[in-house]
Amino acid sequence: MPKDLRVATGPAALRGKPITLRLDGRAIRAFEGETVGAALHAAGERVLMRSIKYHRPRGLFCCTGKCAGCLMRVDGTPNVRACVTPAHDGMVVETQNAFPSARRDLFAVVDKAYPRVLDVHEQLARAPLLRPIHHAIVRRMAGFGKLPDLKPVPPRRPAIRPLEADVLVAGGGPSGLAAALAAAEAGARVALVDEGDRVGGSLLLTSDDEGRHGAARAEETLQRLRAAGATVLPRSVVFGLYGTDGHGDALPAPGLAAILTPERILECSPRTVIVASGAHETPPLFPGNDLPGVMGARAALILLHRHGVLAGERILVSGESAWRRAAADDLAKAGAEIVSAPGARVAEARGGRRVESVALSKGEETWSEEVDCVLAAGNETPRVELVQQAGGRLVAQGWALAPEGERAAPRVFACGSVLGPATLAERLAQGARVGREAAR
Ligand code: FES
Structure with a gap:
């Protein structure tokens, strides 16, 4: 029986009510507020899925929903990212694309049988009778799970609402928060969009040079932001920055920003955009x-x-x-x-x-x-997609691309980890500087 990896420090004091999940039919103890990934990791469950072709074991790597190492079938829905999905009592979690389970997957023999490469396109290329059978077996063994249990719901046009803002900040980590606050306190109408259920990004994981925990700093900044009239949108993402309208006519820079919130899509035509999307x-x-x-x-x-x-x-x-x-x-x-x-x-x-x-x-x-x-x-790897969409120039930094400088494109600014590694103090200072400039 693996040791429970929960510790009685920090968030342990805030741990919610005990709940039970079922993983491939086995009961797993968890707590309200935990993600599925955290609950399984704490219980010693390391293999959450198998890679699609070689069936190599996969587990938590990023815990931010960016690496696809934790795709599981959850309550009948395939390919759910366990690391960012809140657990609930009675949740049914299944490993997928494995037989009989990801923990002991017989299909993993593929990885041993083909230590160099498995090219399904070339195999049996000259055996027209065997090829379809071979492809059917490969299809059964590969892929990303089975279709959902639920009946398909007819597609609905999502509600689209306008969002008014002068400065739109994409990302609520240290630099995004600092930028939003500086812009809001300079008098701009600010909207801050962050994908986390708690805004703060990597600030929630650190203490600053004076020893103050980042979570306290994030909370204080959010209070000041709200007092300055800013709109804060957690669990939301700026998913596109469009330079043209529906007829193909150019929009004034920085263009139209599209934001996905848990309830609806928002469209915003800000005067400036600050990309503080960080890095994964x-x-x-x-x-x-x-x-x-x-x-x-x-x-x-x-x-x-x-x-x-x-x-x-x-x-x-x-x-x-x-x-x-x-x-x-x-x-x-x-x-x-x-x-x-x-x-x-x-x-x-x-x-x-x-x-x-x-x-x-x-x-x-x-x-x-x-x-x-x-x-x-x-x-x-810096998350540069919005800067790219805005036409910003990217420069190579090691293995990654990053925007060239804080003024990344017309009326688009960048700050924080999206520009490359920096200390917390540097990211905070850079965010504040960019926020003031964007507001001007
Ligand atoms: S650990 Fe879940 S996506 Fe990376």
């Missing part, structure tokens, strides 16, 4: 980087600070960004054992259905450590 974590580059238990450092902080759940019991934290120190310190304080390997490089993560050990190297020296979790800090 991407897997580190070493063999075994897709094993359940290899996670982003920020993902581990989300589990800890939002749910009071440890990412693992014995953890190696790799990478170079400031999140490395934050993850190591906070997880150690919460009771995890942190493996110290200064200056070492992760050569490989090893294990069967989850990480069991990690191979390390430093110069000529190589060794391995038993761990159940490897955290990667600093592999981040």
Whole structure:
């Protein structure tokens, strides 16, 4: 029986009522307020799905809905992202695309049988009678689950409402909040849009240089924003910035912004847009980087600070960004054992259905450590889609593209992690500067 990874610090005090989920028919204890992913992770369930072709085990990696490592069938709906889906009592959760379950998937033999590549287009290309049978088997084994149990609902045109704002801020992390506040306090009508159920982004995972927890800072900023008359839209996303109208005629910059909220679609023609969409974590580059238990450092902080759940019991934290120190310190304080390997490089993560050990190297020296979790800090991809849609120029930064500078396109500004790595103090200062300029 795996150890429950919930700890009695921070959010534990706020833990909701006990509830029960069913995972592939088994009862799993959870608490109101937890996501499905956090509840399963706490209960020691690491394999949440299988990759579509080779049936390799997959588990939580980003905890922000961006990596597709946690797609599950939830209450009859396939491909639900477990890491951002709130759990409820009696919820039926099933692993998909596996036989008989993702934990023990017989189809995983494909990964062993084809260690290099499985090209279904070439296989049996010269056997016209066998080919259709082969393709039918491959279709059964691959893919993304089965269609929903529910009867299809006829498509409805969603209600579209206008939203009035001078400055539209996309993203409510540290820089987005700072930008929105500066613009609102300079007299602009501000709308702040954030996809989280709690606005604050990575601010909710940190303490600032004066030791104040980011959640308190986010709450105080939201209060000031509301007092200044700003509109705050949580659980919402700016999904498009359109330069032309429905007839193809050009709109004045920055164009029409489309916002999806839980209830409706809003359309907004702001005078300026501030893109503070941040960055999402991407897997580190070493063999075994897709094993359940290899996670982003920020993902581990989300589990800890939002749910009071440890990412693992014995953890190696790799990478170079400031999140490395934050993850190591906070997880150690919460009771995890942190493996110290200064200056070492992760050569490989090893294990069967989850990480069991990690191979390390430093110069000529190589060794391995038993761990159940490897955290990667600093592999981040800026979320530049809105800047691209606005016609902004992007420049290469390592593996990623980022907007070129704070004034990313006509009447479109960018700030925060979307521009590349920066300290919290730098992101706050940059947001405030951009907010003031956008309001002007
Ligand atoms: S999408 Fe759920 S862990 Fe990344």
